Amino acid sequence: MSERRDYGMAVDTLASYLQTRQQRSRAAGPRDADRHEVAGMLGTPLPPEDDKDAQMRFSMGQGYAEGGLMAEADEQRLFTEACLHGLRARLCDDIDALDGYLPSHVAELARKIAGVLEVPQPATA
Numbered sequence: 001m002s003e004r005r006d007y008g009m010a011v012d013t014l015a016s017y018l019q020t021r022q023q024r025s026r027a028a029g030p031r032d033a034d035r036h037e038v039a040g041m042l043g044t045p046l047p048p049e050d051d052k053d054a055q056m057r058f059s060m061g062q063g064y065a066e067g068g069l070m071a072e073a074d075e076q077r078l079f080t081e082a083c084l085h086g087l088r089a090r091l092c093d094d095i096d097a098l099d100g101y102l103p104s105h106v107a108e109l110a111r112k113i114a115g116v117l118e119v120p121q122p123a124t125a
């Protein structure tokens with residue numbers, strides 16, 4: 001059993017809530033395992049047959065997509081996606097590219113967000 005400290009709960013329990021085992025540098029970007037899982041959710045590209053880890057991650061992604069975890073797009077997810085695309089477009093000065101790869105309703109919201117990001121905001125104390 002894990003020792004208790006001033007936290008009022010077992011250290012392992014606290015670690016599971018904080019998900020410390022999953023933390024890694026965001027600067028490193030997505031891992032190959034992440035890419036294979038997303039590919040499974042989207043349906044392409046298929047990983048090489050000899051790469052068992054990639055096949056497993058791809059299958060996990062397929063399971064998420066088929067299991068209905070991605071079936072309905074909720075408003076929070078769409079807004080978050082639009083925010084990320086709007087920020088990226090603003091940083092790259094490529095607002096027009098949004099129409100090339102996003103559904104029209106997400107691209108429209110991303111353009112609005114990018115427009116807001118263009119206007120300097122006064123700092124508040």
